[in-house]
Amino acid sequence: MAKKIRVLMAKPGLDGHDRGVKVIARALRDAGMEVIYTGLRQSPEDIVEAAIQEDVDAIGLSCLSGAHMALFPEVVQLLRKRHASDIVVAGGGIIPEEDIPKLRKAGIKAVFGPGTPLRDIVAFFEKAGSAKGA
Amino acid sequence: MREAVPSRPAAPSVRGLVEDLLAGDKRAAAKLISLIEDDEPEAAEALALVYPHTGRAHYVGFTGAPGVGKSSLIDRLVRDLRSRGKKVGVVAVDPTSPYSGGAVLGDRIRMADTGIDPGVFIRSMATRGHAGGLALATFDAVRVLDAMGMDLVLVETVGAGQSEVEIAGRAHTTVVVEMPFTGDAVQTMKAGILEIGDVYVVNKCDLADPDVLVANLRFQIEERDGWRPPIVRTSALKGSRIDELADAIGRHRAFLESSGRWEARERARARQEILENARRILATRVREGPTGAGFEALVGEVVARKTDPQSAAVRLLAQGAAATKSQDRRTRPSSRPRARKR
Structure with a gap:
């Protein structure tokens, strides 16, 4: 059977705004992916540990608090430390334009701001999952 | 693809x-x-x-309706077991969408704190079309965690209805989770899920008086093979009486071992799993195998009314299995029959 694409959706840090991450989790589900949602207030360590145990293809990080510059790159670094940098990391939320190149440079493969069409996000994770699994 | x-x-x-x-x-x-x-x-x-x-770990299944508190209970129980020095694996099953094939696996939300403990391994799993409250691969994952050295492996079924009882044939100990105000005395008399528990939990005792449900359960639960299933009143939210639940699970293991039922369950499970795998292999062979001249000759005999389909099937199986391609690669000591295509 075809391998399922598995994606971990997580909210690092302290903000409690989880509508966006839930909408995306639902969209990925409807695109046939298995989405592990870990809930609010996760540390980068929690997220990386869960990603490894769940053997996901990709991680989607959502942050609306402004702490993305601290939290997103740390996830990438911890993955590297655990020899798991094959797991693709993307981010979304309220992220100023000028931060996006810095995040990309830090290993965040894509940054999705408000208004991004869901199909773009779905397409990104489909590509991430199939490039990795196949 | x-x-x-x-x-x-x-x-x-x-x-x-x-x-x-x-x-x-x-x-x-x-x-x-x-x-x-x-x-x-x-x-x-x-x-x-x-x-x-494998064969060392204690497999404990948790079943009960959606929202009854299985994940939260498991989270608390894992912490209790960790304080007793036990290593714990968890396999948590949630449903796959019958429409998209996708799933949202949310059991980990309740287990966030325990997930990073080095003595804990949690895996979420989607049913991928399998009925019965488990996924096909659930108990294969359990075995991986057993081999890894976990002392207990807890299995959370999908929020089961009244008849998802497959877990009872797989786990050593089945915990049925209920909560107050879920129905009258007749609900507890119904066959199925309320018959399979080795331990019963009435959860959410912080929200409502559990006495009526406990009394109804006590009235229905009978001693089976020398074991009377205990009823534990918990609040997963507050963390109350989780130690009692851990004790009850431990006592059931001790009972299984001292009564010889551990060994008996192992044999029963092995028997079931050999047969299930044989059935699966046969089904694959029948579906994909017989194409040769011998098979076509049988087809001709049935069409000519020289034999009937059932007798032809008996002869086909007797010729064996011989009429097959190399399907044996897929023979595996698995815990379940595996559909080749889903």
Whole structure:
């Protein structure tokens, strides 16, 4: 059977705004992916540990608090430390334009701001999952 | 679709993965579970290598309606068991969408705190179309965690209705979780899920008086094979009486061992699993195998009314299995029949 694409959706840090991450989790589900949602207030360590145990293809990080510059790159670094940098990391939320190149440079493969069409996000994770699994 | 050769970076051999697993490596455990779950060509080899290292862990299943508190209870229980020095694996099953094939696996939300403990491994799993409250690969994943050295492996079924009872045939101990105000006395008399518990939990005792439900359960639950299932009143939210639940689970294991029922369950399960695998292999052979001249001759006899389809089927099976292509690669010491295509 075809391998399922598995994606971990997580909210690092302290903000409690989880509508966006839930909408995306639902969209990925409807695109046939298995989405592990870990809930609010996760540390980068929690997220990386869960990603490894769940053997996901990709991680989607959502942050609306402004702490993305601290939290997103740390996830990438911890993955590297655990020899798991094959797991693709993307981010979304309220992220100023000028931060996006810095995040990309830090290993965040894509940054999705408000208004991004869901199909773009779905397409990104489909590509991430199939490039990795196949 | 997919190419045959995996291009994952530095994909280690199955044997290497199993060695790492036995050394307690979590990434290896996760990778092995995935390749079994995805039914990769290496799955049979993986299961065969893992199986000899299993048989030590206590498999405990949790079942009950959605929202009754299974995940929260497991989270609390894991912490209690950790304080007793036990290593704990968890396999949590949630449903796959029948429409998209996707799933949202949310059991981990309740287990966030315990997930990073080095003595804990939690894996979420989607049913991928399997009925009965489990996924096909659930107990293969359980075995991977057993081989990894977990003392207990807790299995959370999908929020089961009244008849998802498969867990009882798989686990050593089945915990049925209920909560107050879920129905009158007749609900507790119904057959199915309320018959399979070795331990009963009435959860959410902080929200409502559990006495009526406990009394109704006590009235219905009978001693089975020398074991009277206890009823534990918990609040997973507050963490109350979780130690009592852990004690009850431990007592059930001790009972199984001292009464010889552990051994009996192992034999019953082995018997069931051999037959299920045989059935699966036969089904594959019948579906894909018989195409040769011998088979066509049988078809001709049935069409000519020289024999009937049932007699022809008996002869087909007697000729064996011979009329097959090389399906044996997929023979695996699995815990379940595996559909080749889903």
